[in-house]
Amino acid sequence: MRGRRKGIFQRGLVVVAPVAxxxxxxxxxxxxxxxxxxxEVDQFASPPxxxxxxxxxxxxxxxxxxxxxxxxxxxxAIVAVxxxxxxxxxxxxxxxxxxxxRLPYGLERRLSLWILSTRMFPAIVTAVPLFLxxxxxxxxxxxxxxxxxxxxxxxxxxxxxxRGFFAEVPRDLEEAALVDGDSRLGALVRVILPLVSPxxxxxxxxxxxxxxxxxxxxxxxxxxxxxxxxxVGIAGRVTQYxxxxxxxxxxxxxxxxxxxxxxxxxxxYLVRGLSLGAVKG
Amino acid sequence: MFLVLLAGxxxxxxxxxxxxxxxxSSRWQTFRHVTLPLLKPxxxxxxxxxxxxxxxxFDQIFILTExxxxxxxxxxxxxxxxxxxxFFDFGYAAAMxxxxxxxxxxxxxxxxxxxxxxx
Numbered sequence: 001m002r003g004r005r006k007g008i009f010q011r012g013l014v015v016v017a018p019v020a021x022x023x024x025x026x027x028x029x030x031x032x033x034x035x036x037x038x039x040e041v042d043q044f045a046s047p048p049x050x051x052x053x054x055x056x057x058x059x060x061x062x063x064x065x066x067x068x069x070x071x072x073x074x075x076x077a078i079v080a081v082x083x084x085x086x087x088x089x090x091x092x093x094x095x096x097x098x099x100x101x102r103l104p105y106g107l108e109r110r111l112s113l114w115i116l117s118t119r120m121f122p123a124i125v126t127a128v129p130l131f132l133x134x135x136x137x138x139x140x141x142x143x144x145x146x147x148x149x150x151x152x153x154x155x156x157x158x159x160x161x162x163r164g165f166f167a168e169v170p171r172d173l174e175e176a177a178l179v180d181g182d183s184r185l186g187a188l189v190r191v192i193l194p195l196v197s198p199x200x201x202x203x204x205x206x207x208x209x210x211x212x213x214x215x216x217x218x219x220x221x222x223x224x225x226x227x228x229x230x231x232v233g234i235a236g237r238v239t240q241y242x243x244x245x246x247x248x249x250x251x252x253x254x255x256x257x258x259x260x261x262x263x264x265x266x267x268x269y270l271v272r273g274l275s276l277g278a279v280k281g
Numbered sequence: 282m283f284l285v286l287l288a289g290x291x292x293x294x295x296x297x298x299x300x301x302x303x304x305x306s307s308r309w310q311t312f313r314h315v316t317l318p319l320l321k322p323x324x325x326x327x328x329x330x331x332x333x334x335x336x337x338x339f340d341q342i343f344i345l346t347e348x349x350x351x352x353x354x355x356x357x358x359x360x361x362x363x364x365x366x367x368f369f370d371f372g373y374a375a376a377m378x379x380x381x382x383x384x385x386x387x388x389x390x391x392x393x394x395x396x397x398x399x400x
Contacts, residue, residue, distance in 0.1 A: 122337030
């Protein structure tokens with residue numbers, strides 16, 4: 001009897017702990033969604049209205065029709081997609097070279113670590129020089145500046161992820177292709193890439209998410225409506241005179257959607273990708 | 282962080298647990314003397330990653346408090362940002378960036394050492 005009760009208690013704990021963690025993690029998201037649907041009076045009601053309020057889509061209309069959040073959304077999408085494509089192209093080629101060719105003094109190993117180390121320093125460290133470079137190149141307030149920066153930012157990650165995936169593909173496969181008279185590039189594109197396509201997809205999603213969420217560089221490099229990304233646009237609604245909670249939340253909900261969809265679709269690979277390189281298991 | 286720890290947990294083989302069970306250890310003892318030591322590399326890496334995250338944290342603080350009230354929540358990143366893009370003192374900001382780079386470099390070297398030991 002005693003053992004049984006203990007079993008129930010322990011099983012309860014097993015359920016309660018993750019649920020508590022989930023509530024803590026998701027409460028702000030819930031609050032954002034409700035605020036985006038509340039009228040401004042309901043937003044500041046005291047005690048707060050947790051569930052019962054009359055929903056309104058006014059804030060969504062304000063954000064995407066009256067204000068230029070539609071444009072921010074488009075900018076974010078273009079920048080994220082183009083920079084991801086660039087980073088994947090360059091990064092995949094680099095990773096392939098690092099896994100398949102031997103350099104003198106084990107240089108390829110050292111190079112990999114150097115590439116990884118660029119991921120580790122704080123973004124703000126590069127913000128100042130990048131701002132000055134972009135200013136001199138007259139690229140401030142353009143999508144091109146963000147695309148260049150995000151490509152550079154994502155490259156090390158792509159190289160490391162793809163290096164892991166390439167290392168798992170046996171050399172014999174491409175050697176067979178080479179013996180059959182295919183070129184190196186042909187073997188890479190026709191034989192190796194299809195094999196690592198799940199990894200490629202996961203890496204792409206990761207880059208998309210990073211570029212989509214990036215805030216600091218977008219803040220520093222773009223100030224005009226035409227080049228602003230969604231996160232910066234949302235943060236810009238905090239002004240001296242008022243804070244547009246409804247509009248910000250509405251835009252926030254929309255900004256969250258693509259990430260949510262991607263993350264759910266890629267769940268399996270994301271776990272794998274994150275653990276890769278951290279703990280060999 | 283959760284995902285890294287989860288991966289670390291999943292990588293622990295079953296045998297030590299069976300051995301502990303046979304030796305009659307309690308749940309807590311098993312956790313304390315089997316799970317934690319085996320999870321140590323993962324925990325170390327998580328700690329280091331979080332440390333570096335703290336050195337670079339910017340978005341949340343910038344949006345929530347902008348370093349205020351006063352300078353109560355100001356971090357290095359925020360101070361550099363303010364120096365460069367509010368007061369336009371790029372030289373001072375660049376110098377601070379360089380020092381910060383040095384500090385993170387030390388942490389990264391430790392991290393990379395750990396990673397290599399893992400292999």
